[in-house]
Amino acid sequence: MLSADLIAREALALIDAEGADVFSLPRLAARLGVKTASLYNHLDGRAEVIEGVRRLVVEEMDVSAFDTLPWPDALAAWARSYRDAFARHPHSIDLLATTTISSPATLSMYEAVVTALARGGWPQERLVTALTSVESFLLGSALDLVAPPLMIDPAGHAPRVPVLAAALGSAVGGDKAGRADEAFAAGLDALIRGLVAQLAEFRGE
Amino acid sequence: MLSADLIAREALALIDAEGADVFSLPRLAARLGVKTASLYNHLDGRAEVIEGVRRLVVEEMDVSAFDTLPWPDALAAWARSYRDAFARHPHSIDLLATTTISSPATLSMYEAVVTALARGGWPQERLVTALTSVESFLLGSALDLVAPPLMIDPAGHAPRVPVLAAALGSAVGGDKAGRADEAFAAGLDALIRGLVAQLAEFRGE
Numbered sequence: 001m002l003s004a005d006l007i008a009r010e011a012l013a014l015i016d017a018e019g020a021d022v023f024s025l026p027r028l029a030a031r032l033g034v035k036t037a038s039l040y041n042h043l044d045g046r047a048e049v050i051e052g053v054r055r056l057v058v059e060e061m062d063v064s065a066f067d068t069l070p071w072p073d074a075l076a077a078w079a080r081s082y083r084d085a086f087a088r089h090p091h092s093i094d095l096l097a098t099t100t101i102s103s104p105a106t107l108s109m110y111e112a113v114v115t116a117l118a119r120g121g122w123p124q125e126r127l128v129t130a131l132t133s134v135e136s137f138l139l140g141s142a143l144d145l146v147a148p149p150l151m152i153d154p155a156g157h158a159p160r161v162p163v164l165a166a167a168l169g170s171a172v173g174g175d176k177a178g179r180a181d182e183a184f185a186a187g188l189d190a191l192i193r194g195l196v197a198q199l200a201e202f203r204g205e
Numbered sequence: 206m207l208s209a210d211l212i213a214r215e216a217l218a219l220i221d222a223e224g225a226d227v228f229s230l231p232r233l234a235a236r237l238g239v240k241t242a243s244l245y246n247h248l249d250g251r252a253e254v255i256e257g258v259r260r261l262v263v264e265e266m267d268v269s270a271f272d273t274l275p276w277p278d279a280l281a282a283w284a285r286s287y288r289d290a291f292a293r294h295p296h297s298i299d300l301l302a303t304t305t306i307s308s309p310a311t312l313s314m315y316e317a318v319v320t321a322l323a324r325g326g327w328p329q330e331r332l333v334t335a336l337t338s339v340e341s342f343l344l345g346s347a348l349d350l351v352a353p354p355l356m357i358d359p360a361g362h363a364p365r366v367p368v369l370a371a372a373l374g375s376a377v378g379g380d381k382a383g384r385a386d387e388a389f390a391a392g393l394d395a396l397i398r399g400l401v402a403q404l405a406e407f408r409g410e
Contacts, residue, residue: 097348100356101358104362107362107365111367114372115368124371125372125377126391128372128376128384129378129387129388132385132388132392133342136346136388136392137341139349140342140345144337144344147302151305151306152315153306157309160309160312161313163316163319163323163332164315164316164319167323167330167333171330171332171333171334172330172331179334182334183334186334187338190338190397190402190403191392191399193402193403194394194402195395197402198394198395198398
């Protein structure tokens, strides 16, 4: 039985399998074995399908730490679950990073984040700035998950870039996946340390 | 007269005008008024065109500060020029974020960054981690430049997400572009403060 939820699940499965570039309502309808026009009995159009896909990915992100941990630790826990969710659905990143967010599930996630930041002492007018700066790092890190195994390849040019070549050869983490994990953990740690320092300044501490 | 450089310039102009999704060698050839096969007289294929596009965007990024400023200030100056370059070519972000980097111009830019970090005291095995964490933030911030004017839109759901709605209404920066600028500046400041703190720990200071 066709429903908005089933359509969203199949849309995510299609994007996971074939990438966001080829995603279209006609392809989705073909996958569901229905005519494209039938989709419109259940939703208003492409934007609503994308919001449904976003809801499914967002449901895999975990805001529960905001109820129990201080905001810097909770922010780190949420950030790790955010990256893990996109790691399971890497092709959805481009699509979701550049479309307007309006679904209740996604808005509720952001509400949990900014409420915890406000409770931690962040001024109201700085909440969106702090949230956006963290999310920029998360989206960029998620993009790293869809990058090729060797993102920077000096190859024959290594003698001309000796510091870079040596750094790549000795980098903590080992292979691309390990290096990406290290860069994510280190960047998140640095960003949150910096946010703690900024908040102390805002509060005149 | 067709050349690899002219092909790269027209490829970037095509991506700027129509987006990366529709970029293809046949479309590029049509734009240049030649047959697709003619392109192969000047380059090996699509990957080489993309590296040419990357070189043009990278040439707009400025590493000169690494010669004169302490690494945290130079990193911030380079980061701002990096974002400015992608702001001028927003459609190139997806394409460049997920393809292997091998052109001498781009490798030279990274060599300048990691050389300055190493001179600043960063351990060799941490250089790639530090570079990647900053670049993740830069790419995510660049994605924000192609996001819709109102990325988060509570609309009719505002009563259910009151903290978020109030935060959006009072955010520093004002409109979407202003808020994006604020988030970039604040996130970059936080990230670099955190990196300075991490380096001090690595060095046992």
